[in-house]
Amino acid sequence: MQRVPVRELNAMERIKNFDEVCLGYSVEEAIKEASRCLNCKNANCVKRCPVGIDIPKFIDNIKKGEFKEAADVIFRYNNLPAICGRVCPQEIQCEGGCVLKNKGQAVAIGKLERFIGDYVLENNLDVVERRPTNGKKVAVVGSGPAGLSCASTLANLGYQVTVFEALHEAGGVLVYGIPEFRLPKDKIVKREIENLIKLGVQIKTNVIVGRTVTINQLMDEMGYDAIFIGTGAGLPKFMGIKGENANGVFSANEFLTRVNLMRAFIDEYDTPLKIGKKVAVVGGGNVAMDAARTAVRLGAEVHIIYRRTEEEMPARLEEVHHAKEEGIIFDVLTNPVEILKDDKGWVKGMVLRKMELRDAVETGRRTPVEIEGSDYIEEFDTVIMAIGTVPNPIITYTTSEIKINNRKCIIVEEETGKTTMEGVYAGGDAVTGAATVILAMEAGKKAAYAIDKYCHIGER
């Protein structure tokens, strides 16, 4: 039996707006898709889920039309299913382990998780229970996936949790980075976060830990028993090529933040946005796809410039597919060497160099090598750099006890997330460098259990 296809907005229509592209399953579709699950005894999907959701169990509930029960199963492991159902790379996780994958198509676990997440929000189901407090206070720094997952796990264990967020809105990359058409903000992100607040989690925006208060102050003056740092990898990288500071060159972070967090695409909002007629997005990851697809919706002709081939692109297949449907042009085996400016300092084009892939003897991974004499000039009026991010150093600048490695990532004990500072834990992109939402959530959850242990030392 074939996988039940999920309905999507037509590409030519959707590029005119920011509405969500994937429409999700209806009740009938969900039940039909759920009935494909073989309910394996020793389920691979569960093993490959970073937070270990009992997948066959909740799918079985869906099969029987027991949506509330399915929700109860998921929420035992994950408080943000509507978000994860949308942004997890299921094809390499749960669905990658599905036995049906070998026979054709894996069960659409992600879409089913999303179905339940949305069902909970749409029907205002009460799935979270407030636990009695154990009287201990934990501060969570950063309200992105790692922080939210750590906070919700701790709240479940009875801790009084305060999440400190530097920006004016909670959600971290879920709010400033991932676009509305992939993850709706008001409909999904805000509402799943509200569920955490119902769980007793307090969220304090506009607090930049490391500046407004330091880690030491949180411990010594504000009486937190432990701290979790989930500050992500928010600092954009640039290539370091000539002309990169020209007007019209943006980091993907800036471009996406203006559109997603500041809603600059809506006229009534005050934050300005500039997008030219022809836009180059440099990079081949999910962020590059997000930036490119956003630029298309703002009316530009968009080129993805990537130095390897489509095969090596780190972006999810689904994203590449969507980008192509939306008319984005892929210039692969191409690398910028210089950004050209006009006499007023604005981008007018790029010098691009063709690349080829050669087998690297040591690593086995094919590496891009420049083809000499292949330079050519192409006109662009906006360039968006989406070549990666590094962790934000504000906390580690001001807290010398927390050690970082040469990639600026916080050093932790892998199993627990324990940093080099007593009582301080960390996880997510701040530790690993830029990765995925679910890996950050896994790290947040692990750290929560380690914090629980730490807070009870000597009591048991």
Add this chain to the structure above:
Amino acid sequence: MYKILKKKTLAENIIMFEVKAPMVAKSAKPGQFVIVRIDEKGERVPLTICDFDKQLGTVTIVFQVVGASTIKMSKLNEGEFLLDFAGPLGNPSEFVNLNNEELRQKRFLFVAGGVGTAPVYPQVKYLREKGIDCDVVIGARNKELVILKDEIEKLGCRVYICTDDGSLGFKGRVTDFMKKLFDESNRYDDVVAIGPMIMMKFVCLLTKEYSIKTTVSLNSIMVDGTGMCGACRVTVGGQTKFTCTDGPEFDGHLVDFDEAINRQNMFKDEEVRRLHHSRECSCF
């Protein structure tokens, strides 16, 4: 929500707010800035801190009414609220790390242009509280646009005023007056210049001739103010720096001002939506 406790018009289109923000006040140091958002639809506007009171939990900001957001902000009154007020951001002024002994060996000249006088105030205040000598030059188009003159004089330092039209003090640009000061054998070890980019550029060209270390505070375009967007990048000594996390103060002799001026104009033609926080003047 952050309550506006006091509102004062310092000059035409230059407004001062005293805002209740105890956490920011507690950690604030001279040289740092805050990000303010007026309402749900507002921009994140970076504004340098003009004063703070740790006991009262208040922070004073001064802004010039230049664009959509500052026009909206200027209409708020005492007792009303700002939606967001985040900070302190950026690094404190370098001299905050010096001990009294080291400070006493230095003679500072502050050069303030227009609304840039506001961020100069807490720096001079900090030094005067430690008994360090400072001279301050304030430049403005005319007498009416000179702000915080009495407040800075009260701190007990020499204040020189320069106006374009000569309606107060010296008639001419701040750089003309500085040249006069330097040539009259006044010795300065450190110049701190804060004002419009173009003023800081010319101040730096002059002090370079006289080999006097010069610190400038850049008012670059920003979105988040925490290092996330890179909108505020600036070339300093051939390297790209972020004003928000590496600055806002830099060695003025290393700053690529022409690029910085271009970048500041990035959204200028987006009239209504443009970012501002600028300390515009027409002195140069």
